[in-house]
């Protein structure tokens with residue numbers, strides 16, 4: 168169904184958006200959240216998405232994360248046109264290639280941090296012992312060892328955010344989408360998260376697309392894409408985190 | 410993958426203890442209530458029917474006085490029967506198995522230091538046959554004893570226990586009023602009647618003995634008649650009524666000054682009443698089943714927002730629609746069946762306790778158990794599963810956004 172991972176150095180972009188629009192609602196109540204987005208993201212890239220509130224960043228992320236489909240235009244993920252896939256095929260695509268950190272953490276209530284992180288692995292069919300080990304490692308990677316048995320209600324906002332990040336990266340996705348992953352953190356914690364992101368990107372080769380309002384955070388990315396009223400206003404290269 | 414889904418479903422049930430136990434509780438109450446009430450009601454019906462048939466179900470009871478319109482009523486005005494009336498019935502009416510003229514009085518029975526107040530019934534051996542009594546020891550009256558009015562008696566199980574304890578009473582002599590009386594037999598116990606009286610608390614003596622030496626009158630109180638098997642008791646009743654009207658010289662316009670009670674009719678009325686009662690209990694139980702169902706529904710609907718978000722998360726993470734549906738279906742089925750089984754166990758236990766408290770037999774109605782189980786399980790599954798199905802059909806983003 169989906170071409171196997173083609174490896175680092177591949178010149179084909181992982182993500183290709185061509186004239187993507189997204190209209191919410193119908194008739195007079197229709198809101199045009201995206202009005203023609205063209206975007207290309209190569210394998211191994213680290214992109215920061217910026218722009219004022221309501222400019223369509225989350226809408227675009229949802230489409231990129233295969234949670235939503237464009238109203239018009241095409242989105243190709245690794246050459247496959249996502250809009251033509253069935254719901255189940257998109258679910259499999261999310262399961263095997265994508266990790267998602269939501270703007271609101273979206274963890275399961277009354278469920279321990281460890282079990283939350285295990286969730287994507289359950290749907291991948293990873294055996295229980297291996298699954299637990301991987302989840303533990305992912306939590307350790309975001310600095311939460313010792314917090315495995317705590318439920319979201321027993322964790323601070325920053326800790327919940329890190330559980331969400333651990334859940335997104337536990338299955339080593341090809342692309343990680345993060346919608347304001349540092350939105351709830353103080354600047355020291357934010358920088359820790361960004362260091363983590365950099366490590367995921369540089370050492371694990373995970374392609375990252377991240378929404379942020381903070382220029383300091385955006386500076387960790389290789390590239391910045393600026394949204395304005397549903398279109399891409401500006402794209403600029405960054406020096407990178409170094 | 411199926412095993413994984415079962416695993417997830419079980420984990421969600423355990424995690425949401427409150428929600429799960431409230432769901433189960435609704436089902437438990439509904440199922441248990443229905444089973445308890447219907448079972449106890451059925452037992453009571455059976456009990457009443459079997460007690461009346463132990464009296465002799467093809468028996469008719471003939472008494473002076475108008476039909477039972479109020480206690481005692483007009484009985485005092487009506488002339489009593491004489492032995493000749495019983496003899497006339499026996500002679501003129503066909504299809505009878507036995508006719509027993511009956512008289513009686515309440516007295517003190519004394520044996521040694523033991524003293525017990527009881528009733529004497531004066532009748533013939535027909536009494537035993539008409540009323541379905543069997544002897545557990547000794548013998549019936551002889552024709553000689555009946556004719557001469559001998560001081561002999563057959564005693565019920567209660568008196569035997571009160572006066573003799575574990576001793577064999579046959580051949581011993583007890584005092585009844587002023588006379589000494591030899592015990593020649595004892596009756597098998599019938600136990601309590603459905604009306605709460607002790608059927609075993611009486612002494613049977615020859616009719617003539619009681620008339621002459623205890624009551625001092627030749628009247629008889631009533632005549633018990635039993636029809637042969639296969640003979641219509643209704644027909645016998647009509648025949649007796651015609652005969653007695655004739656014998657008592659009642660004109661066409663006059664009402665009967667006696668009444669003939671057909672036990673068959675009483676059986677029908679009483680079992681009809683208890684059956685109605687069972688129906689009412691069943692209706693009450695059905696209401697509690699319904700209330701339980703609404704409780705389940707309520708809990709499922711209240712948790713739908715949270716569950717919709719959960720579904721959104723699972724879908725976003727890569728669960729397929731059918732996996733989510735399967736998980737919710739398993740959760741609903743497991744909870745419902747678990748609740749149903751607890752309900753059945755509890756219901757049977759409560760029914761057993763109720764049956765033994767009310768001294769009625771425990772008769773389990775499998776049909777009702779299955780209906781109660783299927784209904785509440787269906788409520789659990791429908792209301793557990795359908796909101797989930799609605800959520801699983803949403804886009805993950807919409808499900809996550811659900812208020």
Ligand SMILES: Nc1ncnc2c1ncn2[C@@H]1O[C@H](COP(=O)(O)OP(=O)(O)OP(=O)(O)O)[C@@H](O)[C@H]1O
Nearest residue numbers: 191192198199200219220221222223224225226227
């Ligand atoms: N489900 C929806 N239904 C209707 N309108 C929506 C929906 N989601 C978003 N919108 C509208 O689309 C526009 C873009 O929203 P979006 O959430 O993408 O903004 P954003 O750039 O992520 O903002 P923020 O920085 O505040 O998160 C907004 O005008 C918003 O009101």
Ligand SMILES: [Mg+2]
Nearest residue numbers: 224225270346
């Ligand atoms: Mg947003």
